[in-house]
Amino acid sequence: MTLTLIRQQWKAFWRSKNTGQSILIQVILGIFILYILINLLAVSFFLDKILGEIFPGKNILSSFSGLLLYYFLFDLILRYQFQELPTLRVKPYLHLPIKRSQIINYLSFISLWSGFNLAPFLLTVPFLAKIVLPQYGVSVFAGFIIAIAALTFFNHFFSLWLKRKENGNAWVMLIFLASIGGLAYIDFSLHLISISGFSDFIFSGIIKNSLLSFLLLIPFASIFLVNYFYLKKNLYLDELHSSTENQKSSSEIPFLNRFGVVGDLAATELKLIFRNKRSKSAVIKSFLFIFYGLLFYTNPRLGSQSNIFAPIFCGLLMTGIFIVNYGQFMFGWQSSHFDGLLANKISVSDFFKSKFLLFTLFATVNLILTIPYVYFGWRILIMHTAMFLWNLGVNATLVLYFANRNFKSIDLSKSASFNWQGVGASQWILSIPLFLGPFIIFLPLYWMGLESLAIAMVGIIGLGFIITRKFWVETLSSNFKNKRYQIAEGFRNK
Amino acid sequence: MIQIQSLQKIYNGVVVVNIPELNIRQGETVGLIGNNGAGKTTLFRMMLDLIRPEKGEVLSKDQNVANSDSWKDYTASFLDEGFLIDYLTPEEYFYFTGGLHDLSKAHIDSELIKFTDFFNGEILNRGKYIRDLSKGNQCKVGVASCLLQNPEVLMLDEPFANIDPSTQIRLKNMIRDINREKHLTTIISSHDLNHVTDVCERILLMEKGMIIKDIETNQNTLLELEEYFSVLQ
Known part of the structure; x- marks a missing residue:
């Protein structure tokens, strides 16, 4: 048997x-x-x-x-x-x-x-x-x-x-x-x-x-x-x-109310994150990355003042881990009700704005949590902030660009560790620009000896993307409109 | 209200929907019937712009649904559980879909009172997420959310399939009442010939992607349809 x-x-x-x-x-x-x-x-x-x-x-x-x-x-x-x-x-x-x-x-x-x-x-x-x-x-x-x-x-x-x-x-x-x-x-x-x-x-x-x-x-x-x-x-x-049958409360997030439909969408996605096993563990794990800096900064060889790469890498990871970790599977998280989202009165640009709002929320919380690293020097905080801007500007946009090309659904009820469902080529390709991007800007200036300018450039480019976000939302939206049938089709094939 | 022109959907070389022309007038209640695989759900999905037709177009108020979002303002639909956000409680879901149409919570709460009989005490304030509800109760949530949106066009795919007999009768009455009061355009698919001929003024019979009968309902319709389906076996 x-x-x-x-x-x-x-x-x-x-x-x-x-x-x-x-x-x-x-x-x-x-x-x-x-x-x-x-x-x-x-x-x-x-x-x-x-x-x-x-x-x-x-x-x-x-x-x-x-x-x-x-x-x-x-x-x-x-x-x-x-x-x-x-x-x-x-x-x-x-x-x-x-x-x-x-x-x-x-x-x-x-x-x-x-x-x-x-x-x-x-x-x-x-x-x-x-x-x-x-x-x-x-x-x-x-x-x-x-x-x-x-x-x-x-x-x-x-x-x-x-x-x-x-x-x-x-x-x-x-x-x-x-x-x-x-x-x-x-x-x-x-x-x-x-x-x-x-x-x-x-x-x-x-x-x-x-x-x-x-x-x-x-x-x-x-x-x-x-x-x-x-x-x-x-x-x-x-x-x-399900072994637990406790009362589910209808929790509201008043802070998000002021953003209208965009806020409603973000609040709904927050509920998605915290009420489902896989998304919850993915996000909790990304909070653990806050301690990542300790690995580098406490190490005298890696964390010394002359080493500039550790804060860049740590800042990139610590403020952007949610964007990378959660964003790489977008919109697969919503695969089970994607048809509903399409058929309902939700404008595509609101949909994308809600994603940016969510990214901003998590990245900001992470930035605040990394402030104590100032103990290892002011420069670290400045670099973290520059990477924060880069993450919100460039990486968030990149992640959503790839989200338009992700047709793999995700079963939210499964646990996250060693769960390869929803992992496809786009996740592998995605990680390259996400991690190499800032170095492409940073390294040439750094080699010219313009270290402070190099850091500032990364931050300024990130800020530039944030200021021009309206344009990116429109670009992503029209791109989404071309891809929507393919995405919905992929999500229906569980 | 809704016009379909030379609409075709092909999967793996098989034509699953092929409708040269179809006109649904405002205020009509249309019943869509046909055996499994006749193309009913595919037709619904194309009318809601969820899949791309190989040929042709669906116009809603003279706008192609694939090119404009304006039809979403007045169209409410429930095809399957994939339309529900299953980690929300029913209340949260109603507030969410209502909020998309700028309805306040207080307004939704007062509208929900009308559904007291329909819900039969199994939906509201139960402290359950939608995913923990039975299929029948999920269906009730989907239908109620559609009606809350105060639509001009309503599309339901097999709404009678999973709900109990009392609720089926209540749903029929609700649809009839709303139709009389608000002149709603309704498209319902079902395998239950009794219900469909009861509610709908016009019946579309699909077979292999084609609409092979388009009839105004009268007292002979039910017999006619039963004859068609028994001959098929």
């Missing part, structure tokens, strides 16, 4: 409407994953040397054992962020004479096929074979493998269970991350507990008696059963669909 289900999923993949595109994406993704896995293998092979460097004079195996639990904690965080819930469209199967347990078995089995489950083995097996096997023999080696497998699968089913149970509830995610952070704090800063000591304790126990590793199978087995029974109890259409 499980095999039949797998075969049908296989067919679903090959017979879906945009197979060609998803194969290309799978291949790119596959190469990317392969690259990471090869890196892991290399790290594992030289792990004894690396550990010797980091912890000089310490027994290599005990420092390895000390690190293992940290690795699995980190693994848990990563999984919680990125691991996908296995998606079988269970709806067509629930009414057929297929046992519930068979469907659940399939879901559990297919979920194991993930790079997250391969990585721990790639990272440890070569090391274990190199160090443990010759020194302690096969039984200890096998004990280690069993222990690592048990921890890997525990993490796997634990994160699946948590994700399913909470269905993307942001609070649970925060509590979860906070408790792991708290654990790390108690360990590293307060020295009250020692995870590495505990980790070492477990694995040195296994060295003494390899049968102890079977004890680790107990938490794995229990979380597997918890997950199993949770699924079994909740494999109903209505409960899998």
